[in-house]
Amino acid sequence: MIIDAHTHIHPDPKGFGPHKDASAETLVANLKAAGISQAVVLAIEPDMGNDYVAQKCAEHPELIGFVSLNPLNPQSVTEGFTTYIRSGKMHGVKLHPRRQGFTIEHTREVIQLVEQAAELRVPILFDAFPYGDTYYKIQEVRMIHEVAQAVPQADIIMAHTGGIHVMDALMVVKGNRNVVVDVSFTPFWFAGSTVYSDLIFVLRKLGANRILHGSDSPEVPVGRSVEDTLALCDQCGFNEGDRSLIFAGNIQRLLSKASAQ
Numbered sequence: 543m544i545i546d547a548h549t550h551i552h553p554d555p556k557g558f559g560p561h562k563d564a565s566a567e568t569l570v571a572n573l574k575a576a577g578i579s580q581a582v583v584l585a586i587e588p589d590m591g592n593d594y595v596a597q598k599c600a601e602h603p604e605l606i607g608f609v610s611l612n613p614l615n616p617q618s619v620t621e622g623f624t625t626y627i628r629s630g631k632m633h634g635v636k637l638h639p640r641r642q643g644f645t646i647e648h649t650r651e652v653i654q655l656v657e658q659a660a661e662l663r664v665p666i667l668f669d670a671f672p673y674g675d676t677y678y679k680i681q682e683v684r685m686i687h688e689v690a691q692a693v694p695q696a697d698i699i700m701a702h703t704g705g706i707h708v709m710d711a712l713m714v715v716k717g718n719r720n721v722v723v724d725v726s727f728t729p730f731w732f733a734g735s736t737v738y739s740d741l742i743f744v745l746r747k748l749g750a751n752r753i754l755h756g757s758d759s760p761e762v763p764v765g766r767s768v769e770d771t772l773a774l775c776d777q778c779g780f781n782e783g784d785r786s787l788i789f790a791g792n793i794q795r796l797l798s799k800a801s802a803q
């Protein structure tokens with residue numbers, strides 16, 4: 543069984559550029575064609591809004607929605623938890639510092655949000671691919687460390703294994719039992735570089751129970767991403783049991799906590 547733990551959909555099919563199709567229907571068709579059972583779909587307000595993602599998840603039972611919440615607007619956070627998480631419409635939280643305009647300076651506000659998610663036992667996924675004009679400003683990997691230390695009961699997913707900071711990601715995940723990584727986008731973007739070979743080292747050190755498969759579709763096609771993750775598994779020497787954790791077991795464990803309450 544395969545679950546893709548990191549995908550996006552957009553109300554404008556060209557919302558990820560003219561050469562990618564970001565519609566929900568295309569994602570669902572691509573999952574089916576690649577033999578992928580389910581996908582986590584991450585909302586990013588306002589472009590990929592919560593109402594839109596929740597609606598598409600209701601239409602397509604193979605899609606599992608994560609709500610986009612803004613730590614700089616505490617009232618909307620409280621409302622978002624009620625509307626999307628307590629109602630059972632969505633099953634985790636997506637935070638995107640670069641697109642939502644918060645940085646390491648706002649760690650206190652982020653902790654307040656993450657405490658609420660932990661109470662509801664839903665995972666929190668942080669974008670961690672430093673890029674663009676905030677490259678030095680946000681410090682995503684350090685923010686995740688601070689939050690993981692402050693809220694040890696929270697389940698945190700560091701997306702993209704920290705991007706260029708894969709070695710920092712290793713130390714943060716090793717130092718915090720409540721953090722896992724997803725391998726979306728980074729093996730694709732850094733293919734052929736030393737970051738890619740470092741990624742293999744990092745994943746081997748982390749062990750299969752700290753790794754989630756994800757594509758970042760439509761940035762990387764869901765089928766191509768399965769091949770990328772399988773190649774990483776080969777190079778890490780991960781066996782069948784390890785692979786079943788990476789491709790499904792780990793994300794299932796994180797998602798099952800809320801319903802087991």
Ligand SMILES: [Zn+2]
Binds near residue numbers: 548549550584758
């Ligand atoms: Zn993404």
